[in-house]
Amino acid sequence: MAVIADQCPDVRVTVVDVNEARIAQWRSATLPVFEPGLDEVVARARGRNLFFEAITPQVLAAADVIFVCVNTPTKTFGEGKGMAADLQYWEKSARTILQHARKGTIVVEKSTVPVRTAEAMSRILNARADDEDFPVLSNPEFLAEGTAVRDLLQPERVLIGSRPGPAGDAAAQALAAIYRRWLPEEKILFTSVWSAELSKLSANAMLAQRISSINALSELCERTGADVQEVSQVIGSDRRIGPLFLQAGVGFGGSCFRKDLLNIVYMCGQLGLHEVAAYWKQVVDINDHQVARFTRDILAHLFNTVVGKRMAIFGFAFKPETDDTRDSPAIAICRRLLEERAELAITDPRALDNAARDLAGLPGSIHFEPDPYAAARGAHAVVLVTDWPQFRALDYARIFADAQRPAFVFDGRNALDHRGLFELGFNVVPMGKPPLLHR
Secondary structure: OHHHHHHOOOOOEEEEEOOHHHHHHHHOOOOOOOOOOHHHHHHHHEOOOEEEEEOOHHHHHHOOEEEEOOOOOEOOOOOOOOOOEOOHHHHHHHHHHHHHOOOOOEEEEOOOOOOOHHHHHHHHHOOOOOOOOOOEEEOOOOOOOOOHHHHHHOOOOEEEEEOOOHHHHHHHHHHHHHHOOOOOHHHEEEEEHHHHHHHHHHHHHHHHHHHHHHHHHHHHHHHHOOOHHHHHHHHHOOOOOOOOOOOOOOOOOOOOHHHHHHHHHHHHHHOOOHHHHHHHHHHHHHHHHHHHHHHHHHHHHOOOOOOOOEEEEEOOOOOOOOOOOOOOHHHHHHHHHHHOOOEEEEEOOOOHHHHHHHOOOOOOEEEEOOOHHHHHOOOOEEEEOOOOHHHHOOOHHHHHHOOOOOOEEEEOOOOOOHHHHHHHOOEEEOOOOOOEOOO
């Protein structure tokens, strides 16, 4: 919404929420999320044509277009628990729109939802109408945290899905007119609303599958003495495959991949497509296995006990350039190390507040250190979980000088100079390649 307001200064954009404290944060100098470039975009548009307000009937009644951007988490109760999408917030939004919006208002589904959710929304919104009073579009985002502003300004595509017929076509063109203000026509793709919904889920599933595939190969590399980075370079040079999302690591995290994969698994199961469901479920299982075996390797190399040992956890966000820790592999890794009674010193450039919330109430010794040198002081091991560029630039000779002996580095992202660390005196355990160990 901030980018739309920035690119279309004559269009009034109002972001509403039931959480008034969150609205107050968006109005303040400190935004509630960190995203590179977002502060500048918001600063240019806020107060001019970008406004943040508590949700009211008046705001909804004045809107020509309403974007529904509510959370659709995985259900934690009832039918489909642990797999199906929880659509309660989406349905409440639809009923609120029906109560307060004007007829003819275009409703745009931005949330990632199961296929045919837009049809259900349309049935709610148009239940009392002979005609389609509220055209419903699907306009999913294909953003990556850390590059979201750039992805919006220079997207690979913008997808608009609509129902067949004059009302759907007119609504799709009205939405496309907004994007045409800064994007060429060839960037805007039109599909059916159901294809748009499934395309979003499918894109995340395919990206997650590539990560799980290279992570499965990383374990084979370790057993055979191969180097997963060399293997990745070779297969990525094939133009049919390409190099992206072929970096072995401790697994994917974030709010999308697991949720969307499990959504597909659940839908396939409900439709009787059990073999298809099992295929996509294996992508999730490999990811969980990768996190578990990384933690087992830490324990094995530290002589099968980490009781009382200080472990410096480098990175807690699920990826660099974000403070988002949802489903971060660091959560499971830290929980397991705490179960083994290790002492944790966690450092991250942006995510320490979220890390503290994620680990709140867990028994054991946990320290949150903004300074990575302080986190690593006296540590038996450095465990790199998030490949922030700041961690690559550290003085590891200084870290080694303050470390317990023997000193270990467990590089869960293959982001560091392994040979250089070994020559400093560290024992280095990477992903998908033989460890470098001092005897």
